[in-house]
């Protein structure tokens with residue numbers, strides 16, 4: 145564990161989290177570099193075959209975090225021009241960047257082609273034709289894969305399930321062959337691979353195996369039609385433990401075995417797009433308790449972070465473990481832990497048993513390293529929190545807390 149209590153006080157690696165709070169204030173995201181490196185290494189070592197790990201930077205797009213992975217040899221899975229800029233700035237090799245997303249627009253396609261990325265994962269025929277047109281205009285060939293929707297149920301939260309027919313993602317499995325045949329004839333297109341991603345936070349990776357088996361069948365069919373596939377990109381989706389009483393950590397070794405088995409005998413390079421697995425449990429959000437109040441039987445602990453800082457509980461009803469920064473042995477209370485935002489959905493936990501924390505002391509929201517800061521907003525005109533990266537016994541601010549000036553930058557009266 146890279147976040148642990150010593151003498152009832154929380155440490156991030158060898159740094160007292162209270163030291164960070166004293167220097168940087170709250171709310172603050174705190175990341176552990178060691179956790180990131182450990183998770184990456186675990187993932188990397190599980191595979192025997194040649195592969196590229198493209199960190200899904202939508203999970204945590206801080207430059208220092210991306211650089212941590214780039215320094216380990218990681219690529220990046222990006223979904224926008226902004227993410228491409230971040231990946232390049234952080235030192236990710238262009239030849240290890242894959243571009244996902246359902247609606248890549250002209251200037252994003254141009255930027256990707258000019259940067260020389262590994263491939264664009266195409267999600268519709270319209271998009272294919274647009275990419276072809278942009279590439280032709282530039283006198284280039286766009287390296288592509290199709291994101292194929294294998295129609296496999298990932299058995300996760302509906303909002304993060306992406307590989308079913310009813311989801312907007314990818315091209316239908318049954319139509320993929322025709323689309324590849326069409327793409328083969330296009331002057332501005334170079335077919336490189338096949339991609340799929342069926343959902344996020346999968347605690348059982350068997351649905352990814354099932355999807356891989358379907359995709360392997362498709363690749364065989366493509367090969368028999370003279371279409372060479374040199375890359376298979378199996379997306380991300382491996383889950384993490386949020387609730388240590390209920391969640392069982394998926395075995396990354398079993399996952400690796402499943403994927404290698406599904407693509408055994410195929411001469412292709414494996415690409416992965418993990419996000420949450422690499423960073424989720426490497427981050428916490430620390431927030432100060434501002435007030436307590438009771439409305440009849442209901443108790444509220446009101447903290448200085450809100451849904452604008454960490455959206456997951458409001459958006460998915462996601463569980464995050466919450467504990468005091470200092471465990472003082474106070475009596476336990478049952479309460480809703482809520483933020484200051486004018487929305488009933490502004491909560492981090494409901495009817496939650498926690499050792500009581502006095503006003504002015506801090507709580508810690510665990511497992512906030514993925515889809516935490518990246519989903520934050522300025523709702524209610526609140527400056528976004530600072531981000532801090534801990535490395536051993538040192539820490540540094542890797543994104544400054546936003547100021548009131550930042551809030552109104554670019555606006556005109």
Ligand SMILES: Cc1ncc(COP(=O)(O)O)c(C=O)c1O
Pocket residue numbers: 200203221244245341343344345379380381382417418419420421514
């Ligand atoms: C195409 C694609 N790849 C990778 C990911 C990363 O998923 P995860 O964080 O579950 O690994 C996502 C998440 O939404 C995605 O849409």
